[in-house]
Amino acid sequence: MLPDFSARTVRPMSSTRPFILTLWAASLAAVAWLSLTPGSDAPSLFPHQDKLFHLLVYTWLALLPMRGFATRSAAFTGVGAVILFGAGLEVAQAFVPLRQPSLADLIANIIGAGCGAWLGVRLKMRDYLKQIRMDQHYKLDGSRK
Numbered sequence: 001m002l003p004d005f006s007a008r009t010v011r012p013m014s015s016t017r018p019f020i021l022t023l024w025a026a027s028l029a030a031v032a033w034l035s036l037t038p039g040s041d042a043p044s045l046f047p048h049q050d051k052l053f054h055l056l057v058y059t060w061l062a063l064l065p066m067r068g069f070a071t072r073s074a075a076f077t078g079v080g081a082v083i084l085f086g087a088g089l090e091v092a093q094a095f096v097p098l099r100q101p102s103l104a105d106l107i108a109n110i111i112g113a114g115c116g117a118w119l120g121v122r123l124k125m126r127d128y129l130k131q132i133r134m135d136q137h138y139k140l141d142g143s144r145k
Contacts, residue, residue, distance in 0.1 A: 020068035024078075027061055028085060035089040039098035051108040058086060058112030059119065066120020079117045083110055 044050070065078025086109035093099040 017068050017070065020064055024061070024064035024068055027064065028082075031057060031061065032085075032089060036092055036096055036099075038096060051104060054105050054108035055112040055115070058082060058109040059116040061085075062113040062116025063120050064116075066117055067123065075120065076117065079113055079120075082116075083113050086110070086113070 061082045062079045065082070066075045069075040069078055087106060090101040090106045090109075093101045
C-alpha cells in the first residue's frame with residue numbers, strides 16, 4: 001500500500017522540477033527521433049540487447065514524471081502517457097524503412113515504465129520519510145529537540 005503523499009507537503013525538489021520536466025520532454029523527443037529514423041544493421045553485443053535498451057530507456061522515461069510532477073495523479077498520468085507514447089512509436093515504425101513494430105519491444109517498454117514508476121514511488125517515499133524525520137528533529141520554532 002502506498003503512503004498518502006498528499007497529506008504532507010514534500011518539497012525538497014521543488015526548484016528542480018522544471019529542470020526534470022524539461023529533461024523529460026527532451027528525452028521523449030530523443031527517443032521519438034531515434035525510434036523513427038531508418039534502422040541500421042548494427043551488430044548486437046548480445047542476444048536481445050534491444051529489449052534491454054527498451055526496458056532501460058522506458059524506466060528513465062517513466063522515472064522522470066514520477067520525480068518531476070508534484071502530485072501522485074499527475075505523475076502516474078505521465079507514466080501512462082509514456083506507455084501510450086511507446087505504443088504509438090511501435091505502430092509508427094511500421095511506416096519507417098528498415099524498422100518494424102514489435103510486440104516484444106512494446107512489452108519491454110511497458111515493463112520499463114513499470115520499473116520507472118516503482119522506482120519513482122520508492123524515491124518519493126524516501127523523501128517523505130526524510131521530511132518526517134526532519135520535522136521530528138526540529139521544533140516549529142526552528143530549534144532542535
